[in-house]
Structures are given as structure tokens and as C-alpha cells.
Amino acid sequence: MSLINVTNLTFAYDGSYDNIFEDVSFQMNTDWNLGLTGRNGRGKTTFLKLLLGKYEYSGDISASVSFEYFPFPVEHKENNTLDVIDGIYPDYEYWQIVRELTLLKVSEDVLYRPFESMSNGEQTKVLLATLFLKENSFLLIDEPTNHLDIHARKLVSDYLRTKSGYILVSHDRAFLDNCVDHILSINKTNIEVQKGNFSEWWENKKRQDHYELAENEKLRKDINRLSDAAKRTNNWSHEVEKSKNGVRNSGSKVDKGYVGHKAAKMMKRSKSIEHRQHSAIEESSKLLKNIESSESLKIAQLAYNKKQMVELDKVSIRYGDHTVCSGVTFTIEQGDRIALAGPNGSGKSSILKLIRGEDIDFTGTFRKGSQLLISYVSQDTSQLQGGLSDYAVASGIDESLFKAILRKLDFSRTQFDKDLTSFSGGQKKKVLIARSLCEKAHLHVWDEPLNFIDVISRVQIEELLLEHSPTILFVEHDSEFCKNIANKIVEL
Structure with missing residues (x-):
């Protein structure tokens, strides 16, 4: 067990003014099975490539393990599967690959068939089996489900649940729930790590979003109320201050010291209200940064003349x-x-x-x-x-x-x-x-x-x-x- 530390990570692609990541810090344990989630274009694959050292960045990523990325590129798909595996990881024992393929319900005879003769799903399983032959590596598994049918997804998910030490990018909720124990979420403004499967993370996010929306509404009302109160108090203060030079109805002169004290007191109260208002605005600005917009979509399908x-x-x-x-x-x-x-x-x-x-x-x-x-x-x-x-x-x-x-x-x-x-x-x-x-x-x-x-x-x-x-x-x-x-x- 060891830690992967990400400290003050900032990255943008060349020629872009927008940072993909900005000053993000978090820790991961190499024994965890992390599900990596985030909206499209947020940088999930980019983050995996940063771990692999593919791009230059500012900040620090420190780890005592090496990283391996899935899917592997296969240049010569016409070769026998065994030769493809040997080209990816030559130091394996034959019994090890047979063991992994058996767990994935893949027949041993595929090893002696051209790699390209297998279905996309079989190719995915063989490459996953090869990936887990590598020792002392933290595995970066990028969307393995795209060529898997429902039954194969369940099988691969069960397989991954028996393993440890990887980041898994997938948008399949049931798949993630079955095999991850932590969620690494790329949000609008930060990256967070949370213990639990995807459904637990999703429920926590909805609760947090609901809380922040309610707090923001409460603060908005407070800000409006305080703004009105500050204006009223400020107006009263000015009116009282103007009365210092006036004359009472009885004909006696106004007590300027008393009036000045009263005006100052009202002005102090106005400043206090303004301070509370600014505090509420500042508190409100800390909310809603990671609320994901998901406006409703519409579809206007044409009516057909027959059932x-x-x-x-x-x-x-x-x-x-x-x-x-x-x-x-x-x-x-x-x-x-x-x-x-x-x-x-x-x-x-x-x-x-x-x-x-x-x-x-x-x-x-x-x-x-x-x-x-x-x-x-x-x-x-x-x-x-x-x-x-x-x-x-x-x-x-x-x-x-x-x-x-x-x-x-x-x-x-x-x-x-x-x-x-x-x-x-x-x-x-x-x-x-x-x-x-x-x-x-x-x-x-x-x-x-x-x-x-x-x-x-x-x-x-x-x-x-x-x-x-x-x-x-x-x-x-x-x-x-x-x-x-x-x-x-x-x-x-």
C-alpha cells in the first residue's frame, strides 16, 4: 500500500487560454479501486495521460508505483493472440494468462487464433487479462465497456471486483457500482475523492447540491433584506444629520451634540448591516460552484397516420x-x-x-x-x-x-x-x-x-x-x- 499525491496540479493544452485543471490537490491509495467520473470534456483521459507523464504540467504528481494504461495499442492484429500478449508483456507465465482468461470466460484456444479474428468484446477481455499480469503497477482503465454487451459487462465487472489498485473510467452506473470502492470526480472547479461506489457518490452529490441551492436561496433573501435595511438606516442617518442646523417647533435650538451622536449611531448601524451583507455575499459566492446544469431536453416527434x-x-x-x-x-x-x-x-x-x-x-x-x-x-x-x-x-x-x-x-x-x-x-x-x-x-x-x-x-x-x-x-x-x-x- 502506498499513496499517490497530486499537489497544486495545473494544466492547459498548448494554445488554449483555459486550464483543464487549476491548482488541484488530492491523494489516492494504490489499493483502492477508483471510479473516475465527470462530464464529457472535463479531462478524464487527460488526467490519466498526466499520470503517465505524457504532458508537461505545473504542480507535482508523486507515486512509488508505475502506471499502465488500458486499452493497449495493438499494431499487428493479424498476429496470433499469444504473440500480441507477448509483445505487450513478455515476462508473463503461460499459466497466469490462462488463469485470467478462465476468470473472464474466454477459451484458451483464442491464444492460437489471429487477434483480429476475435470479436471486439473478446479482444477487450484478452487485453484486460494481460493488463492484470503486470505487477507493482497502478492500472488506468479507460472506458472498457464500449464493446461489451450487457452480459459481458457484468462478467468483466465481477472480474474487476476481485482486483485492486486501479482507476476505472466508465459511465455505466451498474458497472461502476459493482467494482469500485472510491469515486474520483472531476467537478467544475476541483477534483474530489470520496469513499463508496457510484450510487453513494451520486446520492451525496444530489444532497449537497440541494443543500447549496437552499442555502443560496436563503442567503439571497438575506442579502436583499439587508440591502433594504442598510438603505433605510443610511437615509435616516442623513435626515438626522441635516436636522442639526434646524430649530425645534418650540423655538428652542436643536441639541447638536445629541443629534450628531444619534446620526453617528445610525451610520454605525448602517455600516454593520453593510458588513453583514458583504459577508452573506461572500458566503454565497462559495456555493454552487460545482452545481451541474442539466436543463430538460425536448423532442417534437411527428404523429404517424397509422398505429x-x-x-x-x-x-x-x-x-x-x-x-x-x-x-x-x-x-x-x-x-x-x-x-x-x-x-x-x-x-x-x-x-x-x-x-x-x-x-x-x-x-x-x-x-x-x-x-x-x-x-x-x-x-x-x-x-x-x-x-x-x-x-x-x-x-x-x-x-x-x-x-x-x-x-x-x-x-x-x-x-x-x-x-x-x-x-x-x-x-x-x-x-x-x-x-x-x-x-x-x-x-x-x-x-x-x-x-x-x-x-x-x-x-x-x-x-x-x-x-x-x-x-x-x-x-x-x-x-x-x-x-x-x-x-x-x-x-x-
Whole structure:
């Protein structure tokens, strides 16, 4: 057991006027399993790279362990898996890798297959197994869930729970809850470490936010009341001071000493009230710095002229000689929120492509309503490039509405001037979702929309779908999201 000390850390990218981190200090224990959370673009991956020594920074990071980053880059995916592992960590014992693969329910024979022949989920498991062969290292695990289906996520989460000494970046709430014992949160103004799993941290944050909002409202009322009192007392003081040179109604002269004393007393009281007012303002300024804005989103889905939109009856899809799914039967009716579930490779994305109208080789019965407008969110964000304004024009959507939605999803105005290629993975997915919310459609089809998206934005999207109840077919491996949103589940 040892400590990792971060002291007065400040960092900004070259050419940027905005610091990603500014004078932050905290400690981590190398035995902890930390979940790293924070909104997209806050610097989670940047922080991991700072630990790895990839960037220059001011302040100090001290640790008695080395750091290892996941995922490893694999240059020659055509090589056998065993050779890939040997290239990453040559000092392992064969029995060790077999033990780790067994824990992850991966067959030993994958070691003698080309690495590229495995599914993305299998590749993830093999690289995680390799990662945990390394001793005396603190592991930095960056979003391992993006290629894992729901069942694989549970398996990997159970695996990570048996380990210790890592930082895990993930936005999957159930995944984090199962395997972390501390949360490292990158907030608006600082970085905090808190004991407990994600749900415990989330409840504490909501309580703290609620308390600060209530305190801020109380202080605001106090400030207004004190401001009015200070003005009244100040006016009284001036009126009394002016009366020093006057004459009483009885004709006798005014006692200037008494009046002056009374005016001074009132002025002192006014100054005291002003001091209390300034104290309240100062106290208020310390609040709300880490309150996350999460304004409600809206969706204006078009009404369709029929109840039933799509029907599949015993549909099978083939690619050449390979059948990816068979006997698929379900309908989409207005108001349905359907989760299309199943393991990786079971044909979920192929079903979505068929419904969208892509040229797919299938058998069985497939019917789609005439003039049905579909808005699609793809898994793939690699096509995003150029500016947001040009993207809005090319997509045929209202630019003002598009950017307003992105603002609600925590985009800063400075982000609007950047090229889409510079956005984080989560920010790119938000661009696709914002575009979809702007499109005129009868049906929304979303393929793994939440990959890389932060938890607060996930909750916003959940609230949107629950409030407006649009007709939607989606594939998503976040079990909490599916549980909260789907009113139907189609299992492949």
C-alpha cells in the first residue's frame, strides 16, 4: 500500500487560454479501486495521460508505483493472440494468462487464433487479462465497456471486483457500482475523492447540491433584506444629520451634540448591516460552484397516420454464407420504447439497418409504413468533421435549436468554434443525439447512443424519453438505462 499525491496540479493544452485543471490537490491509495467520473470534456483521459507523464504540467504528481494504461495499442492484429500478449508483456507465465482468461470466460484456444479474428468484446477481455499480469503497477482503465454487451459487462465487472489498485473510467452506473470502492470526480472547479461506489457518490452529490441551492436561496433573501435595511438606516442617518442646523417647533435650538451622536449611531448601524451583507455575499459566492446544469431536453416527434409503423415476421439476415440472426419477429407501434437486446454479433445493428432502409439480404416478412420518417443515431462517429454550423446546414436542421440542445448537454460556447474532429468521444455522440432531436421524424432509431456519454447527460436523456414518450427503437448496453426506459424488450 502506498499513496499517490497530486499537489497544486495545473494544466492547459498548448494554445488554449483555459486550464483543464487549476491548482488541484488530492491523494489516492494504490489499493483502492477508483471510479473516475465527470462530464464529457472535463479531462478524464487527460488526467490519466498526466499520470503517465505524457504532458508537461505545473504542480507535482508523486507515486512509488508505475502506471499502465488500458486499452493497449495493438499494431499487428493479424498476429496470433499469444504473440500480441507477448509483445505487450513478455515476462508473463503461460499459466497466469490462462488463469485470467478462465476468470473472464474466454477459451484458451483464442491464444492460437489471429487477434483480429476475435470479436471486439473478446479482444477487450484478452487485453484486460494481460493488463492484470503486470505487477507493482497502478492500472488506468479507460472506458472498457464500449464493446461489451450487457452480459459481458457484468462478467468483466465481477472480474474487476476481485482486483485492486486501479482507476476505472466508465459511465455505466451498474458497472461502476459493482467494482469500485472510491469515486474520483472531476467537478467544475476541483477534483474530489470520496469513499463508496457510484450510487453513494451520486446520492451525496444530489444532497449537497440541494443543500447549496437552499442555502443560496436563503442567503439571497438575506442579502436583499439587508440591502433594504442598510438603505433605510443610511437615509435616516442623513435626515438626522441635516436636522442639526434646524430649530425645534418650540423655538428652542436643536441639541447638536445629541443629534450628531444619534446620526453617528445610525451610520454605525448602517455600516454593520453593510458588513453583514458583504459577508452573506461572500458566503454565497462559495456555493454552487460545482452545481451541474442539466436543463430538460425536448423532442417534437411527428404523429404517424397509422398505429403500426414496422413489422418483422420470422426475419433472417445473412452476410454471404453467414446468418447473423434468424426468426426475428416483432412490431413497432406508436408509443413503443423498444430495447433491442442480445449478445454482440446477434444481429442487432443489422436489424436497425434493415428498418432504416439499407440494402440488407434477408428472408421472411418485413413491412414498413409508407412515408415513415426515421431519425438514426449511429454507433460510428468517425464521419464527423468540420464546424457545427456547417454540420447543421448539411443535416438540414435548425442551427439555433441544435446549438441550444448542445448547450443543455454541457457544451461551452467556445466549443462551438472548434472542429468536430477535436471533440471527445462523448461530445461527438452528443452531436449525433442533438441532431436527431432536431430532425422531423415519426420514429427514432438509436444504435448504442450512450457510448462515452457522461452520467448526468444520460439522466437528461432518460428524463427526455420518459417525459415525451417518443416512439423509439434502441440498442444500448447500459442496464440502468434499459431498465428505466424500455416498455418492450426484443431479445435476439
